[in-house]
Amino acid sequence: MADNIIDPFGTSVVEDYSRLFSELGLKPITKELLERIRRPNLYLRRGIDFAHRDFDKFLAAAEAKKPIAIMSGIKPSNEFHLGSKMTAEKLIFFQKEFKAKVFYCIADLETLVDNQIPLETSHQIAVNNVADVLALGLNPKRAFIYKQSAEKRVTNMAYLFSRKITLNHLQSLYGERPLGLYFAAFAQCGDILLPQLKEFGGPKNVLVPIGVDQDSHMRLARDVVDRVKEQFAFIPPSSIYHKFFRALDGEAKMSKRNPMSVLLLNDTPELAEKKIKCCVDGGRKTAEEQRRIGGEAEKCVNYELAKFHFADDDKVLKKIYDECYGGKRLCGECKAEVAKMAVKFLKKHQQKKAKMVKTAEKILSD
Amino acid sequence: MADNIIDPFGTSVVEDYSRLFSELGLKPITKELLERIRRPNLYLRRGIDFAHRDFDKFLAAAEAKKPIAIMSGIKPSNEFHLGSKMTAEKLIFFQKEFKAKVFYCIADLETLVDNQIPLETSHQIAVNNVADVLALGLNPKRAFIYKQSAEKRVTNMAYLFSRKITLNHLQSLYGERPLGLYFAAFAQCGDILLPQLKEFGGPKNVLVPIGVDQDSHMRLARDVVDRVKEQFAFIPPSSIYHKFFRALDGEAKMSKRNPMSVLLLNDTPELAEKKIKCCVDGGRKTAEEQRRIGGEAEKCVNYELAKFHFADDDKVLKKIYDECYGGKRLCGECKAEVAKMAVKFLKKHQQKKAKMVKTAEKILSD
Numbered sequence: 056m057a058d059n060i061i062d063p064f065g066t067s068v069v070e071d072y073s074r075l076f077s078e079l080g081l082k083p084i085t086k087e088l089l090e091r092i093r094r095p096n097l098y099l100r101r102g103i104d105f106a107h108r109d110f111d112k113f114l115a116a117a118e119a120k121k122p123i124a125i126m127s128g129i130k131p132s133n134e135f136h137l138g139s140k141m142t143a144e145k146l147i148f149f150q151k152e153f154k155a156k157v158f159y160c161i162a163d164l165e166t167l168v169d170n171q172i173p174l175e176t177s178h179q180i181a182v183n184n185v186a187d188v189l190a191l192g193l194n195p196k197r198a199f200i201y202k203q204s205a206e207k208r209v210t211n212m213a214y215l216f217s218r219k220i221t222l223n224h225l226q227s228l229y230g231e232r233p234l235g236l237y238f239a240a241f242a243q244c245g246d247i248l249l250p251q252l253k254e255f256g257g258p259k260n261v262l263v264p265i266g267v268d269q270d271s272h273m274r275l276a277r278d279v280v281d282r283v284k285e286q287f288a289f290i291p292p293s294s295i296y297h298k299f300f301r302a303l304d305g306e307a308k309m310s311k312r313n314p315m316s317v318l319l320l321n322d323t324p325e326l327a328e329k330k331i332k333c334c335v336d337g338g339r340k341t342a343e344e345q346r347r348i349g350g351e352a353e354k355c356v357n358y359e360l361a362k363f364h365f366a367d368d369d370k371v372l373k374k375i376y377d378e379c380y381g382g383k384r385l386c387g388e389c390k391a392e393v394a395k396m397a398v399k400f401l402k403k404h405q406q407k408k409a410k411m412v413k414t415a416e417k418i419l420s421d
Numbered sequence: 422m423a424d425n426i427i428d429p430f431g432t433s434v435v436e437d438y439s440r441l442f443s444e445l446g447l448k449p450i451t452k453e454l455l456e457r458i459r460r461p462n463l464y465l466r467r468g469i470d471f472a473h474r475d476f477d478k479f480l481a482a483a484e485a486k487k488p489i490a491i492m493s494g495i496k497p498s499n500e501f502h503l504g505s506k507m508t509a510e511k512l513i514f515f516q517k518e519f520k521a522k523v524f525y526c527i528a529d530l531e532t533l534v535d536n537q538i539p540l541e542t543s544h545q546i547a548v549n550n551v552a553d554v555l556a557l558g559l560n561p562k563r564a565f566i567y568k569q570s571a572e573k574r575v576t577n578m579a580y581l582f583s584r585k586i587t588l589n590h591l592q593s594l595y596g597e598r599p600l601g602l603y604f605a606a607f608a609q610c611g612d613i614l615l616p617q618l619k620e621f622g623g624p625k626n627v628l629v630p631i632g633v634d635q636d637s638h639m640r641l642a643r644d645v646v647d648r649v650k651e652q653f654a655f656i657p658p659s660s661i662y663h664k665f666f667r668a669l670d671g672e673a674k675m676s677k678r679n680p681m682s683v684l685l686l687n688d689t690p691e692l693a694e695k696k697i698k699c700c701v702d703g704g705r706k707t708a709e710e711q712r713r714i715g716g717e718a719e720k721c722v723n724y725e726l727a728k729f730h731f732a733d734d735d736k737v738l739k740k741i742y743d744e745c746y747g748g749k750r751l752c753g754e755c756k757a758e759v760a761k762m763a764v765k766f767l768k769k770h771q772q773k774k775a776k777m778v779k780t781a782e783k784i785l786s787d
Contacts, residue, residue, distance in 0.1 A: 164577065164580045167577075167580050167581055168581070168583060168584040171584065173652070174577060204577045205573060207570060207571060207573050210576040211530065211533075211570045211576075213604075214533050214534055214570075214601065214605070214608075215533055215534070217534060217600050217601035218533070218534040218601030218602075221599070221600065222588075222600050225600070233584060234586065234591070234603065235583035235585075236584075238579075238580060238583045239580070241604075242580075286539065
């Protein structure tokens with residue numbers, strides 16, 4: 056994996072996001088692009104969504120009232136954490152913003168090969184995950200939510216694509232992997248291209264809002280589009296990438312693989328508060344020093360919690376930032392404030408989610 | 422492919438079948454085994470079915486009235502030829518002989534990756550193939566006939582298995598292949614193990630009657646059984662292998678890849694007669710020489726047509742053999758006799774088949 060700067064199957068830390076533009080050919084989210092979005096969400100406003108492939112083409116299609124769709128998915132291997140929340144909220148934002156149909160894939164075949172979780176087990180996790188997405192605001196009436204294991208169009212496409220791409224090609228995109236993960240990658244391609252099948256209205260511009268660690272799947276899907284062009288008039292899918300939300304210990308991207316440093320959406324308010332109060336911050340050695348030279352919000356996971364998740368109001372976020380650097384707030388009180396916002400969110404979310412479990416069961420039983 | 426003495430994806434010629442016993446670990450079909458079968462068909466009586474894996478265990482299970490099943494399949498890439506007829510007739514024979522349920526797989530995902538035939542096209546070929554199998558005598562009431570592309574249990578198992586077997590392992594079984602063929606091999610494993618899923622009554626002895634060129638799939642399936650033993654109590658599948666029926670030009674195994682030397686089950690009687698009259702025979706340079714020293718039935722494709730297909734009565738076959746070596750029959754008259762038998766079979770088969778097309782359509786539309 057030495058040559059792969061991002062890892063779709065692992066936990067990645069990107070030290071320098073600017074490398075991704077030159078090395079992967081990503082384009083930055085510019086002011087001009089942002090101006091074409093009526094009500095940018097906090098990820099767009101705050102530069103968390105920082106890069107894209109063909110997002111401009113997606114916007115042009117939307118503006119011209121051409122057919123569009125939004126596609127994303129989840130690996131049903133664990134409870135929703137703040138990272139999964141971010142992907143889901145982007146999906147929901149674009150569904151509303153463009154009144155677009157959403158394709159939401161439960162990547163249970165990837166969970167089967169990557170995490171070796173049996174399909175019966177991941178089904179239960181998936182019901183739980185879908186209830187989270189619905190509670191976060193996904194409109195199921197304008198969504199096609201499915202499990203890979205139940206969607207033969209996806210698995211059949213995986214077989215077709217597997218003949219069009221060589222092992223060397225996969226190794227260049229993913230590094231040396233167990234065979235099963237390559238197979239899972241072809242299923243992902245099927246997911247990404249599913250919205251363009253004739254049953255769903257044929258070719259269209261599809262936006263895939265994901266973490267930048269998932270870019271290999273986009274590159275593979277775009278290469279596949281080129282390889283199958285004689286059979287399918289697929290339009291290369293567009294993508295928009297967010298930066299990683301760090302783990303609470305500040306070490307790596309927040310990931311389900313390291314549960315102790317992860318805030319889960321089903322954490323009790325008490326546990327969430329405790330986790331936040333223990334997170335890595337940007338404080339100085341002493342209160343005196345901090346009052347004198349200010350804290351370092353840019354290094355602080357607590358500040359990131361506010362920036363990525365809980366302080367939707369830009370004025371509130373700016374206040375935290377300014378008071379931190381100005382030495383006007385200490386970490387203890389700051390964490391208490393963010394924890395309060397988090398607890399408010401979690402309580403409301405957990406109430407909504409409880410009402411969505413039956414709907415989620417019904418969606419995945421069809 | 423230099424090291425692989427058989428090739429499940431290509432056209433194979435086996436010069437020396439005895440090598441397969443030592444190199445692949447196959448066991449011979451012995452007299453003792455034959456005596457345990459009440460009414461052996463011509464393939465068993467004539468040594469065409471020559472080798473097996475665990476056929477003795479399958480027989481023991483049948484004798485002990487334990488659960489058993491028969492499994493085989495077809496690649497829907499072309500019309501039935503005499504090779505496909507042989508596999509189908511073995512399946513039908515074992516269905517009747519053991520009153521066993523048959524699992525018949527339409528390997529359309531393999532056709533997609535290997536022959537690059539789209540699923541819509543192979544569906545039509547599959548309907549045609551299934552009509553052939555039904556006309557040959559398969560009892561659909563005691564059969565589960567399905568397409569790989571429509572059977573998600575098969576494709577889901579393929580994902581599970583793909584994580585249990587390494588690329589090196591596959592290369593040792595199949596040689597260097599395009600990635601898609603490896604994935605097709607995992608689907609084949611799913612087909613072979615499908616009868617043992619709990620929906621079909623759980624673990625059982627399954628007999629797979631196939632050409633010896635398909636043995637790699639059996640080895641892979643048996644290796645997979647070992648790798649997934651913590652999750653599934655699969656019994657290693659049994660197999661019984663037939664020798665290849667040569668092409669009419671005597672060159673290789675009869676194969677759909679070389680249509681001009683292949684007798685198809687939908688050939689018109691006139692065309693079939695013409696093909697047989699042009700086939701490679703064991704005749705001498707002149708009629709005088711042949712009457713003096715006899716012909717060579719063992720080298721003659723016309724004799725093989727009688728032996729493998731059209732002379733079910735052992736006395737008739739013996740008469741042809743003896744008269745050939747005794748110089749009492751010349752090739753022209755012998756071919757006319759075999760062609761007459763072939764035409765009789767084809768006419769009857771084609772009449773039966775015409776009545777089966779609707780049933781075949783119905784089976785594959787479910």
